[in-house]
Amino acid sequence: MRTDESTFDRNTGRRRSVMDLVPHAILMLGVLVFAFPIYMTLVGSTWDAATIGRGNLPLTPGGEAWANYAAAWNESQGTRILHTPVRIMMWNSLIMALVIALGKIAISILSAYAVAFFRFPLRMVFFWLIFITLMLPVEVRIIPTYEVVANLGLIDTYAGLTIPLIASATATLLFRQFFLTIPDELVEAAKIDGAGAVRFFIDVVLPLSRTNIAALFVILFIYGWNQYLWPLLVTNSGNMETVVIGITKMIGNGEAATDWNLIMATTVLAMLPPVAVVVLMQRWFVKGLVDSEK
Amino acid sequence: MQRRVIFDNKALPYLLLAPQVAVTLVFFIWPAAQAIWQSVHLQDAFGLRAQFVWFENFEAVLTDPAYIDTLRITLIFSGSVTFLSLSVALGLAVLADAKIKGAGVYKTLLIWPYALAPAVAAVLWMFIFNPEIGVLGRALNDLGFNWDYRLNDTQALLMVILAASWKQVSYNFIFFLAGLQAIPRSVLEAASIDGASAVRRFWTITFPLLSPTTFFLLVVDIVYAFFETFGTIHALTHGGPGRATETLIFRVYQDGVVNHDLGASSAQSVILMVIVIGLTAIQFRFVERKVHYS
Numbered sequence: 177m178r179t180d181e182s183t184f185d186r187n188t189g190r191r192r193s194v195m196d197l198v199p200h201a202i203l204m205l206g207v208l209v210f211a212f213p214i215y216m217t218l219v220g221s222t223w224d225a226a227t228i229g230r231g232n233l234p235l236t237p238g239g240e241a242w243a244n245y246a247a248a249w250n251e252s253q254g255t256r257i258l259h260t261p262v263r264i265m266m267w268n269s270l271i272m273a274l275v276i277a278l279g280k281i282a283i284s285i286l287s288a289y290a291v292a293f294f295r296f297p298l299r300m301v302f303f304w305l306i307f308i309t310l311m312l313p314v315e316v317r318i319i320p321t322y323e324v325v326a327n328l329g330l331i332d333t334y335a336g337l338t339i340p341l342i343a344s345a346t347a348t349l350l351f352r353q354f355f356l357t358i359p360d361e362l363v364e365a366a367k368i369d370g371a372g373a374v375r376f377f378i379d380v381v382l383p384l385s386r387t388n389i390a391a392l393f394v395i396l397f398i399y400g401w402n403q404y405l406w407p408l409l410v411t412n413s414g415n416m417e418t419v420v421i422g423i424t425k426m427i428g429n430g431e432a433a434t435d436w437n438l439i440m441a442t443t444v445l446a447m448l449p450p451v452a453v454v455v456l457m458q459r460w461f462v463k464g465l466v467d468s469e470k
Numbered sequence: 471m472q473r474r475v476i477f478d479n480k481a482l483p484y485l486l487l488a489p490q491v492a493v494t495l496v497f498f499i500w501p502a503a504q505a506i507w508q509s510v511h512l513q514d515a516f517g518l519r520a521q522f523v524w525f526e527n528f529e530a531v532l533t534d535p536a537y538i539d540t541l542r543i544t545l546i547f548s549g550s551v552t553f554l555s556l557s558v559a560l561g562l563a564v565l566a567d568a569k570i571k572g573a574g575v576y577k578t579l580l581i582w583p584y585a586l587a588p589a590v591a592a593v594l595w596m597f598i599f600n601p602e603i604g605v606l607g608r609a610l611n612d613l614g615f616n617w618d619y620r621l622n623d624t625q626a627l628l629m630v631i632l633a634a635s636w637k638q639v640s641y642n643f644i645f646f647l648a649g650l651q652a653i654p655r656s657v658l659e660a661a662s663i664d665g666a667s668a669v670r671r672f673w674t675i676t677f678p679l680l681s682p683t684t685f686f687l688l689v690v691d692i693v694y695a696f697f698e699t700f701g702t703i704h705a706l707t708h709g710g711p712g713r714a715t716e717t718l719i720f721r722v723y724q725d726g727v728v729n730h731d732l733g734a735s736s737a738q739s740v741i742l743m744v745i746v747i748g749l750t751a752i753q754f755r756f757v758e759r760k761v762h763y764s
Contacts, residue, residue, distance in 0.1 A: 199565040200572075206562045207579045210636070213594035216605060220597060231603045283489040290486035293477055302487050309498045311750050315697045315719050316742040319726045319735055320501035320508070340497035343490055360475040373477040402587035404701035409727065420587045424705040427593065436603065443593050450585035458578065465584075465641075466648050 214447070220440035221245070225255060228436040244441040252414075254435030259426045262442050265419040269401055270449070272337050272418055276400030277393050279342040285385065288351030289377055293363075310345040314406055322409050336410045337418075341403065347392055350467055354388055355381070391464030394457045398450045419446040502743065508736035527737035536713065537721070537738075544717040547631060548695035554635040555691055556684070559642030564672065566643075567650040577647065584640040589701035595633040596706055619707070623714035626707050630715050633706060634699045641694075642687050649683035650676070689753040696745065718742060 216235075220228060223238035247254065248262045291303050314321060321340060330336030358381070366376045407418045417425070423446060426439050454461050509527050511520040531537050566576045583591070599607040601618040610617035619625040653676060661671050677684075700719050703709060709716040709724065716724065722742065726735030 199568055203562065203565050203576045203580075206558075207576065210580060210583050210640070213591075213598055213636075216598055217594055228603055231608050233603065233605060235605070283493065286486040287490040290483040292473055294479065294483035295476055296480070296483045299483070302491060305494055305499070306490055309494055311747045312498050312502050312743065313697050313746060315700065315722065316739045316746060317498070317501040317505050318722060318739065319732065320504035321497055322727075323504070324497060324501055339493060343493040343498060348490065356473060358473075360473065363473070363475040363477075367475075367477075373479055373482055376477070398585050402590075402701075404587060404589050404704070405723070408704075420589050420701070423593055424589055427596070427705070436597070439593070440597065443590060443597075446590055447586060450587075451582050454582050454585040455578065458581070462581070462644055462648070465644055 217440050217443050217447075220436060221444050223437060225435045225437045228440075229433045240437060241441075244437045245445070248438045248441040248445070254438045256433065257426055257428070257435050257438070259438070259442075260414040260417045260422055262419065262422070262445055264415060265417050265422040265442075266445060266449075268334075268337075268416060269418040269420065269446070271334055272403065272407070273397050273400035273449070275334065275338040276341050276403075277396035279338060280344040280347050280396050281389055281392055283342060284344045284347035285351050285382075285389075288348045288355055289381060291348075292352050292355035293373065293376075306343070306348050307345050309343050314341070318405070318409065325410055331410055332413050332416045334416075337407060337416070338400075341400070341406060344396075347396070350388065350392065351385065354385065358384065387460070387463070388467070390457070391460040391467060393464075394453055394461040395464040397453055401450045422446075505736045505739040505743070508732055509740045512733055527733040528741070531734055531737045531741070540713065540716050540718060540721045543627065543713075543715065544696070547627065547634075547699075547715075547717055548692055550631045551634045551638065551695040551699070552688060552691040554631070555638035555642050556687060558635070559639045559687075560646050560680075560684075562639070563643050563646035563650055564676070567647055580643050581640045583637055584644070586637055587701060588634065588637055588699055589705040591637040592630075592633045592702040592705035595629060595636070599629060621711055623711060626711055626714050630699070630703050630706055634695065634702045637702070638691060638694055642691065645683055645687055646680065649680050653679050686753065689749055693746070693749055696742075 219237050221244055222241040224240045250261055252259060252261050325336045404420055407421050411417055423442050512523045513520045566573050598604045601607040601611055607617055619629040657675055658671055661675055697719055703715055703720050707715045709720050722735055722738045725731045
């Protein structure tokens with residue numbers, strides 16, 4: 177099949193410019209499909225609950241933005257719903273995301289270092305043990321994992337929220353892969369200089385891993401911030417709620433007559449940190465994503 | 471595989487591995503073993519006595535028409551999400567990869583939805599397609615469609631499929647774009663000079679060269695649709711109306727956490743475990759081999 181485009185020629189500028197518009201049009205449509213739901217959420221967060229509840233939400237922003245965001249951020253009661261103040265939920269989400277991201281990086285870089293730079297009995301057994309976690313997402317072991325956390329008394333604690341998610345086969349594999357590319361000469365030179373394994377790790381391996389750490393951090397921060405099933409299970413008290421869970425609790429049955437203005441303000445706030453991380457750290461983000469899946 | 475030059479501490483490697491291995495054993499291996507144990511036992515209501523029942527729990531689950539129905543819904547859901555998010559992402563990536571003005575801007579505008587939690591994506595869609603307050607939900611009703619995804623099975627399934635695919639497009643887009651950028655320009659230019667149309671160039675050169683990426687994403691998207699969309703479904707429809715949007719993973723949560731049916735829930739967990747192990751094995755086997763060379 178031949179399309180119009182095959183007949184274009186670099187000299188016949190006219191047809192070419194028309195053909196050039198098609199990709200732009202389709203891409204813009206794509207951007208629109210992705211931006212529209214976000215735009216409507218922003219608009220929703222700037223009107224009052226009654227306007228939204230009547231189904232009269234305009235397509236342009238209203239004047240209630242400040243009131244809505246302030247109310248969602250500070251207060252625990254809308255006109256129709258009770259909720260945990262967003263500042264508490266955001267704080268919980270932030271702690272969860274940071275501990276998971278940094279924790280995964282820390283324990284993975286250590287185990288990758290052990291596997292790559294030492295030879296010791298049971299090395300491969302440990303390696304496979306870590307590898308197997310890839311095949312055991314929390315969803316396939318919900319109840320028993322919950323029981324373990326409950327027996328350890330970690331329900332409604334930050335430890336319970338984060339530690340069970342902190343093992344990472346992907347990060348370990350990524351660091352190990354990278355460590356295998358560190359030249360032998362570097363290790364030998366360090367040994368001749370009298371540096372031990374710990375020195376070498378701190379002075380050479382850590383600095384060399386900077387980009388990998390940054391890239392992984394972006395991916396893992398988003399992973400942590402967006403957790404759903406696990407926080408749903410291990411948090412009961414409102415003070416431990418994360419913001420993603422908080423939104424669905426606020427929605428409840430999704431009736432028309434609810435504080436949609438507060439829900440939308442909360443949704444916008446919940447989206448901000450991960451979106452900011454992706455947009456501001458785009459370079460590392462793409463690297464992290466592509467590398468960690470290799 | 472290991473480095474040639476290594477350190478020779480005796481205890482240090484174990485120390486380095488300890489945190490990761492501890493987390494893995496306590497929160498992954500032990501609960502998974504528990505799930506397997508529970509799946510072949512029948513426990514009394516108080517959890518005091520357990521009887522070994524071979525595969526009775528599995529038999530009960532697999533002969534339950536409701537479970538078969540859940541399986542059918544999961545397949546429709548996963549198939550649709552995978553196909554939709556792959557094809558849309560591929561189309562957009564091909565366009566954004568073409569040397570057009572502003573490709574970088576489109577890239578930024580298309581990748582950020584990756585940062586959204588599946589549950590948040592669901593809330594955005596709910597706010598737009600709610601039949602009473604949503605801009606598009608009301609528009610559909612005004613146009614004479616009988617639109618209410620809270621009551622209509624098919625519409626509910628359509629909603630969760632669209633919300634879940636919408637979120638996954640950006641992920642696929644990033645990988646397709648990376649894959650496209652790795653294809654040598656000279657090959658495409660040669661075909662262009664030989665008079666191959668854009669469509670022909672795509673199907674005979676680009677698409678086959680992209681097959682490793684496509685295959686990898688196929689597996690990732692299936693895993694996503696199976697496991698990570700729990701938040702989407704929980705936030706959007708709670709599995710309803712009735713059980714119209716209950717996928718396997720939602721069912722495990724429902725039976726285990728909500729209905730406290732340990733035997734059934736753990737049998738389902740084990741079934742899911744087998745599915746993940748299968749998918750991971752396929753992924754590692756074929757990604758290593760680079761599909762299109764074989």
